[in-house]
Amino acid sequence: MDFRLKNGRPITIREFAPADLDGMVQMFQAMSKEALQFGLPPYDRPRLERWVAGLGGGVLLVAFDKAAVVGVAMVFGRAHARFKGIGEFVIYLHQDYHNQGLGSFLTKAISRKFGGGAFTGLVWKLSPTTQVPSVYMKRLAS
Numbered sequence: 001m002d003f004r005l006k007n008g009r010p011i012t013i014r015e016f017a018p019a020d021l022d023g024m025v026q027m028f029q030a031m032s033k034e035a036l037q038f039g040l041p042p043y044d045r046p047r048l049e050r051w052v053a054g055l056g057g058g059v060l061l062v063a064f065d066k067a068a069v070v071g072v073a074m075v076f077g078r079a080h081a082r083f084k085g086i087g088e089f090v091i092y093l094h095q096d097y098h099n100q101g102l103g104s105f106l107t108k109a110i111s112r113k114f115g116g117g118a119f120t121g122l123v124w125k126l127s128p129t130t131q132v133p134s135v136y137m138k139r140l141a142s
Helices: 018-030 045-053 102-114 132-141
Strands: 002-004 010-015 059-065 068-077 086-093 121-124
Touching (some): 018 059, 068 102, 086 102
Parallel strands (some): 086 121
Antiparallel strands (some): 002 010, 068 086
């Protein structure tokens, strides 16, 4: 998928491939504390390898600006039997790509990939201290 940021810069989005792991590690290492404040560190190679291994029928989309990874969005399964069939949504964008429409585009793209998949429900975990949840939820409703 191709997408243009609000500033006109082209971004390519595709499903994760194992070769993308190094780029993901580099993106997380370059992210500011503010961009990661609601996440679950550390964002090192072993942790990202566990994320990829634990997708459980989910989807991981990776956004590229040329060859650099600038964002990821994923829906993955949850291990507890009580949550069987329910996916969890996670999105991370490098701070230089905030407020450019990329998060909204990735959210819509992952929700389209999610539809009709292995899950019957989705858990949205978004920060209540920003306007991001309302923006993403409006976009998904349209």
